[in-house]
Amino acid sequence: MIRLRALLTGGLFALSVIASAKAAPILDKPVYNPETKSYFEVVDAAYMNSGQGPNWSEASTVASKKSLGKAQGRLGIIPSAKVEMFIRLNLRPDQNMWIGLYYDCGTQSLVWIDGRTLRSGEYTNWASGDWYIGHANMFCNTPDPHMPVLIALSEAERKWAIQLPAKRYHLILIEYPTGGPLNGERQAIAEPAIKGAAKAPVQSVQPPKAAEQTAPQPKTAPKEPAPLVDLKPDNLPPGAGLPRYEDTTRITQEKP
Numbered sequence: 056m057i058r059l060r061a062l063l064t065g066g067l068f069a070l071s072v073i074a075s076a077k078a079a080p081i082l083d084k085p086v087y088n089p090e091t092k093s094y095f096e097v098v099d100a101a102y103m104n105s106g107q108g109p110n111w112s113e114a115s116t117v118a119s120k121k122s123l124g125k126a127q128g129r130l131g132i133i134p135s136a137k138v139e140m141f142i143r144l145n146l147r148p149d150q151n152m153w154i155g156l157y158y159d160c161g162t163q164s165l166v167w168i169d170g171r172t173l174r175s176g177e178y179t180n181w182a183s184g185d186w187y188i189g190h191a192n193m194f195c196n197t198p199d200p201h202m203p204v205l206i207a208l209s210e211a212e213r214k215w216a217i218q219l220p221a222k223r224y225h226l227i228l229i230e231y232p233t234g235g236p237l238n239g240e241r242q243a244i245a246e247p248a249i250k251g252a253a254k255a256p257v258q259s260v261q262p263p264k265a266a267e268q269t270a271p272q273p274k275t276a277p278k279e280p281a282p283l284v285d286l287k288p289d290n291l292p293p294g295a296g297l298p299r300y301e302d303t304t305r306i307t308q309e310k311p
Contacts, residue, residue, distance in 0.1 A: 080226070081146045085123055087236050088141050094123055094231040095131055097146045101225040108225040111203030111218075114153040115168065123231035130155030130168045131228035135178045139206075142228065148208055152226035156204035158217055160195035165204075182207065182214040189219035197221070 085094035100117055103109045109117060114130060121128035132155050133139050142148070155168030165173035173179070187194055188207060195202060199220035206228070207216040 079147065080149050084146075085231060086145050087233075088138060090138055090141075091132070091134065091230070091232075092235050093126075093233055094237075095142055095146060096121075096123075096128075096229045096231070097142075097148050097152065098227045098229055099225050100227055104223055107223040109153075109227065110221055110223050111153050111157065111201075111205075112199070112220065114224075114227045115155075117227060118155075118229045121229060121231075124233055124237050126231040126233040128229045128231055131230040132156075132167050132169065133178070133180075136180070139180060148206070148226055148228070150226055151209045151224040152206045152228050153224060154204055154206060154215075154228050155230070156215075158195075158202040158204070160200040160202065180206075180215045182210065182212040182216055184212065186216055187218075188216045189222065193219055 080097055080099075082097055082099050085096040087094050098117065098121075100109050100114065103113065103117075111130075118128040118130050130153060131142070133142070156173065157166055157168075158164070159166050162172075167173060187202075188210065189202075194217070197220055201220060202217045203220060203222075204215055204217055205224060207214060210216065
């Protein structure tokens, strides 16, 4: 009985360690997304401002000082639900995280970090309740006219929200717009086996010439690793903790 109890206790401890490891965010490891043709990376900047992390403007500066290949970093742009799921599944951010979107109080519009205005009908993922989580009566009532956007992973709905410019968070989503995979390679992160994940392509091997057919020719191993997990909304694993993705344009249609 004592031995059985020890085995059960050890097994539960091992499971808890594995669960904790799976839940940990993947930091400082750029991963390639084929839809955006760019790399995404999550950076923990808790070292800034005595442990408070950066505000949105400081996070943008951190991103712009990083590079991958010849591509300068920027705060991440999320153009679709598929890209957001890719980021959440492969980088596993676990707390509020700055992204490359802000509300311009002057033009009353949402603007991506590359200067493009977010248009009605384009992908957004706003919380259905409080999409603004800053102090009351301070929305667009600060010296900085840019109200930054974050993925509010510490909030109940775990969706997008708008904050005050002075607010600080640890995590930053950085994107490197390389225009394609570097050196023809795709970086992959070891992930649990998930049904529906794509497999590595197998290279075809040309048959040898007649004069060379004395010995069988081995197949060439694929040079590229399998692409990263990339799931559709109807193919999510149970317990993934992902929200339902909606295309709501309440902020672009209404004056906040």
